[in-house]
Amino acid sequence: MAVTTPPMTAAPELVRQRLQGKKVDAAGLIFRALLLLALLVTMAVLVVLLVEVLTGGWGVFTTRMGEFLTGKLGSSAARSGIAQGLRGTFFIGAFVVALAFPLGVGAAIYLEEYAPKSRFARFVDINIRNLAGVPSVVYGLLGFAIFVKALRFLTGPGSANGATVISAGLTLAILVLPIVIITAAEAIRAVPDSLREAGFGVGATRWEVVRSHVLPYASPGILTGTVLSLARALGEAAPLILVGATTGFLSEGAGYGLSTLQERFTAMPIVIYSWAGRPQPGFASNTAAAIVVLLAVVLLANAAAILLRNRYEKRR
Amino acid sequence: MAPETRTQSQPEKRSEPTAATRVDANRPVAEPRPEDIDPTAVFDLEDLSVYYGSFRAIRNVDMTVCQKQITAFIGPSGCGKTTLLRCFNRMNDLVDIARVEGKVLYHGVNLYDSAVNPVEVRRRIGMVFQKPNPFPKSIYDNIAFGPKVAGVKGDLGEVVERSLRRAALWDEVKDRLKDSAMGLSGGQQQRLCIARALAVDPEVILMDEPCSALDPIATGRIEDLMEEIKSEYTILIVTHNMQQAARVSDRCAFFTAEVNETSDTRTGILVEFDRTEKMFSNPSDERTENYVTGRFG
Ligand SMILES: Nc1ncnc2c1ncn2[C@@H]1O[C@H](COP(=O)(O)OP(=O)(O)O)[C@@H](O)[C@H]1O
Ligand SMILES: [Mg+2]
Numbered sequence: 001m002a003v004t005t006p007p008m009t010a011a012p013e014l015v016r017q018r019l020q021g022k023k024v025d026a027a028g029l030i031f032r033a034l035l036l037l038a039l040l041v042t043m044a045v046l047v048v049l050l051v052e053v054l055t056g057g058w059g060v061f062t063t064r065m066g067e068f069l070t071g072k073l074g075s076s077a078a079r080s081g082i083a084q085g086l087r088g089t090f091f092i093g094a095f096v097v098a099l100a101f102p103l104g105v106g107a108a109i110y111l112e113e114y115a116p117k118s119r120f121a122r123f124v125d126i127n128i129r130n131l132a133g134v135p136s137v138v139y140g141l142l143g144f145a146i147f148v149k150a151l152r153f154l155t156g157p158g159s160a161n162g163a164t165v166i167s168a169g170l171t172l173a174i175l176v177l178p179i180v181i182i183t184a185a186e187a188i189r190a191v192p193d194s195l196r197e198a199g200f201g202v203g204a205t206r207w208e209v210v211r212s213h214v215l216p217y218a219s220p221g222i223l224t225g226t227v228l229s230l231a232r233a234l235g236e237a238a239p240l241i242l243v244g245a246t247t248g249f250l251s252e253g254a255g256y257g258l259s260t261l262q263e264r265f266t267a268m269p270i271v272i273y274s275w276a277g278r279p280q281p282g283f284a285s286n287t288a289a290a291i292v293v294l295l296a297v298v299l300l301a302n303a304a305a306i307l308l309r310n311r312y313e314k315r316r
Numbered sequence: 317m318a319p320e321t322r323t324q325s326q327p328e329k330r331s332e333p334t335a336a337t338r339v340d341a342n343r344p345v346a347e348p349r350p351e352d353i354d355p356t357a358v359f360d361l362e363d364l365s366v367y368y369g370s371f372r373a374i375r376n377v378d379m380t381v382c383q384k385q386i387t388a389f390i391g392p393s394g395c396g397k398t399t400l401l402r403c404f405n406r407m408n409d410l411v412d413i414a415r416v417e418g419k420v421l422y423h424g425v426n427l428y429d430s431a432v433n434p435v436e437v438r439r440r441i442g443m444v445f446q447k448p449n450p451f452p453k454s455i456y457d458n459i460a461f462g463p464k465v466a467g468v469k470g471d472l473g474e475v476v477e478r479s480l481r482r483a484a485l486w487d488e489v490k491d492r493l494k495d496s497a498m499g500l501s502g503g504q505q506q507r508l509c510i511a512r513a514l515a516v517d518p519e520v521i522l523m524d525e526p527c528s529a530l531d532p533i534a535t536g537r538i539e540d541l542m543e544e545i546k547s548e549y550t551i552l553i554v555t556h557n558m559q560q561a562a563r564v565s566d567r568c569a570f571f572t573a574e575v576n577e578t579s580d581t582r583t584g585i586l587v588e589f590d591r592t593e594k595m596f597s598n599p600s601d602e603r604t605e606n607y608v609t610g611r612f613g
Contacts, residue, residue, distance in 0.1 A: 117412045193410075194449040198509070200410060202462035202516050203439030212461065213451060 053295070056288025068289060073250045073266065077282025080275075082290050084250055088165050088267030089234055089297065095169025096176055096233045101226050103173075104180025108222075111181070112188040113210050125185075132178035140242030143171025148243055156262045163244025165265040171239050176229035183225020187218040220309040227305035231298045237269035247274040268294045356383040358520060358550050359404060364418035366399050366408065372576075373399045374584035377418075379569060386542060386551045388561040388592065391571035391607070396584030397554040398446075400571075401522050403427075404552060405441035406434040439466055441520040442513035447529055448505035450497035450512070455480075455489050458497045458508055462516040475515055483511035484541050503534025510541065514549075521545075523553040527560065539564050558608060561592065568592040570604045 071081020147167035156164035199209035275287040359381040374396030408414040460472040480486040527535040569589040573582035
């Protein structure tokens, strides 16, 4: 090859011709078009969904937004509201944040930083991954057996018979626990070893290295993972049905006091599910409006996470 | 910060008059020179071998490292210099599969004794790594972290200034101590890492090819710096650069890798350890001579 290349001084024209060679890269173009198509299909689905629920729920928001947000479940579509659903979803989120986050992040720190890399540790790791793949209905059954039945004296000894927001929150916290562990462990694993060595090198203990360097570095990743799992928990309906969320009329379950935790409950996905099944026309727009509200709640949680993450990343 | 460090290093008279190599017992012992008389040993390695799983990375090293000298480790890539250096402050503990056999005596105490706390070891024996690895925090926090975990209370501004001055970095960063260390140049980052190591007032500083990622000017700065602080610290440095070893070190150890007979692996051995001047002008071992004259391999 080198032999056939003309000397630089010979002919700039020749060099230009070679450099400007226009061979059409057909395979590359097709591949690029396919990738674009994949993106467009995804976007189209999302847009259709949003347009559908926004137009469906529009009437509700324009005519009786306040009443819709503060009203209780009822038989008349025009007077039904989602206050109880929002309240249930709020408490489920609170349980996930208060239980699944610290437990999951703690377990991830232990697995990544402390546990000896033994065969047992690998076994535990694989099983956590398997747990993350267990269908949510199964967690519902588990929650029913443990929290509703066995721990009834704690979760709801009164008329609710264990089918309370405590049982629901605990069940969903357990449901997302493996996801929190996996994402947090991945974020911790992505911390470069040179950072740990720097910490150990000046005589820090394992805990000091973890607290001062590993966790701050991993926190954006941990945060992203935990908020994703929160969104997952807020959107789950199947386990809640098994735990006994109320689908019909519900007079109680609108208060935010701690004493109301042992009352019967419902949550946003359940409200959506039960309204979607009603034949009366008014409930169709109620359903769409409830979906918009649930989407807004999840988006809000994501936005909060992004804000927090940006603050952490700036400090890096 | 660690006042006991200095008292521990009180001269401990050794029976051997010199710290010359003990690799080849038949070789005539190097003639004692003024700087060799009564050197105080800080480290004594006894038959040290390091394994990664079943792979032996370096074997049967015996050597004595003297106080307030610069000891250089040279040798081809992969002969176990980094592995050996990381035994001096138990950094190999962080590698799950690493296993050490033999003894690393520090003032007579085996660092690998089960009663020894590696955290205490690393407070006295600091380390500077091949790739500059400042914490992704402010310059101030980089220096202050070590003293903080060592239990120093109150304002660390003075410690930070003193450490940065000793590492010849103060003038360049004094106006931006609160800025992130990640914004410094490679050479500045490496001097920051040296300052960070000095801040806990160690007795020994281990340096693993500290200049390999730096340009010649930054390298020169670090060499000057080593020259400056060697009156107060014992320095062990791994280097790829033979001129650097010749320029800065008092003693020099040459390692090479031997192909194992039974498997297709290489195990590092210590070939020769002597005064740097002798290693480069009149080495006793032919392999050393070939290496230092560039005829290796
Ligand atoms: N963490 C590790 N795990 C397994 N093998 C390693 C590890 N670190 C180094 N080694 C091996 O040990 C040998 C010596 O490596 P090293 O000490 O880095 O050599 P040098 O610093 O002299 O280039 C090499 O064969 C290397 O592949
Ligand atoms: Mg190395």
